[in-house]
Amino acid sequence: MGILSLPFFGITYLFILYLKFSFSMSTLLVCALAVNISAWVFQFIGQLIFEKKSPAVFDNLVQPLVLAPYFVLFEIMFVLGYEQELEKSVNESGKLLRRLLDIRDEQARNWIRVQADFYARTL
Structure with a gap:
């Protein structure tokens, strides 16, 4: 999967370079912060409403952050x-x-x- 992920990460790197040279750093930081916060909010809403479970980030912070790019890569490759x-x-x-x-x-x-029924009867 390493070689197959190279184009994915290469395109991401080129896009970041384009953004870096096209916009000011403060504009990029504000946009990145807005996208990041809204993505987390929608992730939590989607997990709680549609999957009816707590997000994986509550169980382990590092695993979802490290594995998320590979999850996306595998989904694209499967398609x-x-x-x-x-x-x-x-x-x-x-x-x-x-x-x-x-x-x-x-x-x-x-x-x-x-x-709960047992304790309600014993009270």
Whole structure:
């Protein structure tokens, strides 16, 4: 994947150079800050509303930040037809993991409900 990621990171580097020589540093910093903050806000909203779980950054700060560029790269490569069997396997594993996590969450909710009922009856 290293060689395949070279164009992705190379284009990113060239785009950054273009921005650096086209705009003032203060303008770039304000724009970068605005994009970054809005991206984090939309990420949290999307995770909480659509996926109904806390963002991965709450569990581990470094992992999502380091792996995010590679996630995007793999998504682009899969769309372009790269390793279709791997994509199928990853998607199936993800669906299975999601089902297992949903079962675990449901069991946890049931356990909390049982405990709450027990304590309500003992009071």
